[in-house]
Amino acid sequence: MENNKITRRNPEGMPDPVGNYTHITKIPRNAELYVTSGQIGTGSTGELPESFNLQLTNTFDNIKKVLQAEQLSAENIIKVNIWATEKIDWDFMYTEWSQLFGEDYPAMTIGYLTELGLPEIKVEIEIWAAKV
Template identity: 70%
Template sequence: MQNKLKWRGNKMTNGKITRSNPLDMPAPVGNYTHITKIPKGSDLFVTSGQIGLDLNGHIPSNFNEQVSNTFTNIKRVLGSEQLKSENIIKVNVWSTEKIDWNFFYSEWDKLFDTDYPAMTIGYIVELGLPEIKIEIEIWAAKM
């Protein structure tokens, strides 16, 4: 994984949600933050896992096409609740194939720039349907 994070030990804030990487532990190995703090009184949003399904109901066989479609679907589901990337507090990524990190991070950085949420990545044998290769679940908060 590429480590694009250049900050450690300080806190990045976007008004209400605080993100930090403690100095007394290793820096993140990817584009994520170790700790995300959500203020009291926030509304919590949890999405179902988003997959690479397009608007025609087609799931492409190409892994990176599924990644692109998945990020498009994430943006759509967030938009349905007037949520933006800065509202995202946690991302869970499940993949049945090795992730092309250069491609994945190009899509990731379009969504987050450098204000990264907490993230977990798991490689698994299969997802809900045999043609699904990646699924991404989003947790978000808004005051």
């Protein structure tokens, strides 16, 4: 492994991931760390759609905008935390996920909650990223 590159792997002896993520992501010493607030599904005009999947699409769009503002890309993402109030449609989710990551997946945690910051918010995604 290179000391100046973000690396992702699934250690030997570990069960395969049950989804599109990697068990461990390593950042090199002295990398710059970026942590986003949880991104939600508001659209460009501030509206929050009723549909979970529309909120999810907007959330990924907002993540891309936050990354671009710091000249970051999916390659810089080291950890994703996802919170949802409804069951996730995994086919739809992985379509959005693969548009962002391709097949180079970061570490990921998912939790289901009864409510997020506002009752109409159905999904919130927090990103941790590093720039080497």
